[in-house]
Amino acid sequence: MTSPTISQIGEISLIDDIRKQFSQKLRDVTVGIGDDAAVIKPREKYLLLTTDMMVEGVHFDLRFITAYQLGFKLISVNVSDIYAMGGIPRHVLLTIALHKNTPAEFVHMLMNGVKDAMTLYHAVLVGGDLSSTQDGISLSATLIGYAGKYILRSGAHVGDRIYVTGSLGDSACGLHVLKKMKRTVSLNKKNARGSMHSFCKKLGAMHGGPARSGLSWKIVEPLVRRHLMPEARNPQKFIRDATAMIDISDGLLIDLTRLCNEGSTGAKIYEEKIPVSIEMKKAAECLGIDPLTLALTGGEDYELLFTARQGKRVSATCIGEITESQRVIVNASGKERPLSVGGYRHFQ
Ligand SMILES: [Mg+2]
Known part of the structure; x- marks a missing residue:
């Protein structure tokens, strides 16, 4: 049985699935996924912000990397920048542009990779955006980290x-x-x-x-x-x-x-x-x-x-x-x- 495409599933139910997958109650997240913006109570003196984008054909090739691995890597490359400043990664915003014929299973595996990486780094998803693209897919993560002292x-x-x-x-x-x-x-x-x-x-x-x-x-x-x-x-x-x-x-x-x-x-x-x-x-x-x-x-x-x-x-x-x-x-x-x-x- 082939997986339905994301256009068959529809944006609302796709976002709903992701929201369910990532729903967690956390002390420093006052408002998480679902409202117009996330609300965070910072725990440290400094907030560190970084973003990294991965574009199909430029940063990755789907002949070599699976959706799961791609999701994991997207989080890791962003965490690496927070660590490089001496910070602790914490909140993630995800922006994904996918072709409407993308199988829903691809998104599911991608989000599994994102989730496993975030578990590894003790980071949480607080929001994001989903869009369609005519061409290759593109993924971007924005990561917010904390530091008492930065390098x-x-x-x-x-x-x-x-x-x-x-x-x-x-x-x-x-x-x-x-x-x-x-x-x-x-x-x-x-x-x-x-x-x-x-x-x-x-x-x-x-x-x-x-x-x-x-x-x-x-x-x-x-x-x-x-x-x-x-x-x-x-x-x-x-x-x-x-x-x-x-x-x-x-x-x-x-x-x-x-x-x-x-x-x-x-x-x-x-x-x-x-x-x-x-x-x-x-x-x-x-x-x-x-x-x-x-x-x-x-x-x-x-x-x-x-x-x-x-x-x-x-x-x-x-x-x-x-x-x-x-x-x-x-x-x-x-x-x-x-x-x-x-x-x-x-x-x-
Ligand atoms: Mg860097």
Whole structure:
């Protein structure tokens, strides 16, 4: 049985379904979904506001990502910006434009992804808007967060250490794998393992044989997951007093340049220190891509890049330090070259 389309269901009943799915009584939400505007009682000194839009054909491709994963990712990318300011995500407004022939099941799965991500981050839906589009779909989330104290991109001082959380390049490598696969993949472990095993074998064989590459679903899964369902990093787990912070959405080099521009500083980072996962290294090798290039320029990892005074207790990887004005990257043999984004645009 095929799912009815949203035009068959109608806007009112669609909104009603979403309202039921997200109805919760919360202390800081005085009025939630259903009235002309939400009413919120702020709990902290500062409100942080951010919005991020995802457009079909520009930011995502429905050949590679499921509706559920898309909903999850939409929330994560917005949460990442609130975390990058040192805030706690809280209230979400959702604006969705869909084609009238979109199956209602698609909307249902999309909202399930939104809901699971919001549960993960303890955020709540307080309103939104639904519209139709002639062409590709577009999604936008506005996120309101709280902070007692916020952290800017511009606060780094000369001598501060530069840190990144997690590992870099995983998401970009995951996207390369998805482009080879040319289909969506379930990240539900039970379903995925069997069907993915044969794909990994094929991919391994294509690029030098599975024995040589050692490529398996166990290696590919975290990369693909990082791309399809990234989890935003809460800075509280890594550092107490970051001096400057940004989330890595467009790649380490671009986002470090933004941080340096805002603070009018330089930076010196070391290639050898850039954290790269074993999985990414193996998969990149198998695909014939340089892992370092992926780590330096690959976007959408949603890891945090921050600076802290020397001697601070930090549980993240130190990749270099803030300098007065020179921006350089040092290779394994100690040779410096300018830290420029231009030289690394292969994967744009
Ligand atoms: Mg950001």
